[in-house]
Amino acid sequence: MGTQGEFKRDMNYISTRITADGRDGYPVEPGRxxxxxxxxxxxxxxxxxxxxxxxxxxxxxxxxxxxxxxxxxxxxxxxxxxxxxxxxxxxxxxxxxxxxxxxxxxxxxxxxxxxxxxxxxxxxxxxxxxxxxxxxxxxHREGAPRLYPEELRAEIDEVNDGVFRDVNNGVYRAGFASSQESYEKAYRRLFDRLDLLERRLERQRYLVGETITEADVRLFTTLARFDAVYHGHFKCNRQKLAEMPVLWAYARDLFQTPGFGDTIDFVDIKRHYYEVHTNINPTKIVPLGPDLSGWLTPHGREELGGRPFGDGAPPGPPREPVPSGHGATDGR
Missing domain, CATH: 3.40.30.10 (Glutaredoxin)
Structure with missing residues (x-):
């Protein structure tokens, strides 16, 4: 936590890499x-x-x-x-x-x-x-998407940088702020960035290029948690995701794309935030809402063109499915 009450994420990770040539001592090997x-x-x-x-x-x-x-x-x-x-x-x-x-x-x-x-x-x-x-x-499986194609990397990196600062980490900067000033600064940066993303996605189906990329994965995981957790628990409450028409349609498009929504466990998500963050929610009460059925409604984003997997194909059914009743399929 910073001196002015702002949340500062510890970014000191173990940076050893697993690579095809094993240059860090850990070569790519199946099953290892x-x-x-x-x-x-x-x-x-x-x-x-x-x-x-x-x-x-x-x-x-x-x-x-x-x-x-x-x-x-x-x-x-x-x-x-x-x-x-x-x-x-x-x-x-x-x-x-x-x-x-x-x-x-x-x-x-x-x-x-x-x-x-x-x-x-x-x-x-x-x-x-x-x-x-x-x-x-x-x-990689046959038909796997190119999530980080060389010709788009500079743009993907630029988009990811802003999304990380203001959205992925921005919701935490709002939620864990310990002063009114730091909370309001994070709140404004979050919604300013979401407004920019709304405008960016009005005329293109995905964040960068005509297919899903690393940029879409990174934004999606925050959007998927927005109404269930960040809107209330982290006080990011100018609007719900469901009240931002472009981003809501974009998020539903990805949610309904194999590999995205079928990894989302709303029960685990809510339990984690509401039970672990006792400084924010000391009672550990987990809310029953929101209604999840909207995630499965038509989104209309196909009209913008684009192909989620490019020349490839979607993955098959998940091998490690989310437990029954934890996703959006039952509408709870």
Whole structure:
């Protein structure tokens, strides 16, 4: 937390990379690594989506932490016996300490763990999804999308930079502000950026180019949580997403695209924010709303053209589906 009450995210991550040539000591190898994610977390949700879109499920296994955690670590309370079935650990913290017994930074998801040693390789969420696109290409499914094409990278990076500062991290800067001034500054930056995105998306279906890219993945995970959490819990309440017509249609378009909405667990999302952030919600009461049926209504974005997967094809049904009743299909 800054001196003026502004929220400052710790961006000191383990930056080791898993690459095709293994230059950091960790070459891409099928079956060697395990992605540890939590469906509640928007940063981890990015990795879940990209892994699914690229078809990496068979070569990069995934462990899913529960929606709540304490100050020490995410836990594997969704698994039998409360242990990850592959790594055999109860807390993600154990994999970080296996890498560095004196590790003093945040225990965060997503993280990729080296299964043979049980050590975390990286928790650098921003680089992680880029590397899944560029370094794991040998193992992409047939028809996988080009999420970070070379000819669009400069524009993708520019869009991502503004979205991260003002939207992805902006909702946290509003929610965790400890002064009125810092809250109002974050609030205004958030909605100014959302207004810019509304105008950008009025005439184009996706953020950059004619297909889905890394930029769409990064914005989507925040939009998916907006009405369920950020509007009320983080006081981002000028409008609901459902009251911003362009962004709401854009978000529904992506939600209904295989690989996006089928990764969203609204139950875990709400439990995480409302039960863990006791400084904001000391009663830990989890709201019943909002009504989720709107996510499945027609969006009309096809009229703008574009092809979500370009010359490729959508992924098949999810191999690790969201638990029944946790998505939008039942309209709750």
């Amino acid at each position: 690594y395990r992605l540890i994610a939590a469906r509640a977390c928007p940063w981890a949700n990015r990795a879940i989506i990209v892994r699914r879109l690229l078809g990496l499920e068979e070569v990069l296994s995934m462990g899913v932490a529960g929606p709540t955690h304490d100050e020490r670590s995410w836990t594997f309370d969704l698994d039998p016996g409360g242990r990850d079935p592959v790594l055999g650990i109860e807390r993600l913290q154990e994999a970080f300490f296996a890498r560095d017994p004196d590790y003093a930074k945040g225990i965060t998801v997503p993280a990729i763990v080296d299964i043979p040693t049980g050590q975390v390789v990286t928790n650098d969420f921003a680089q992680m999804t880029i590397d899944l696109s560029l370094e794991w290409t040998k193992f």
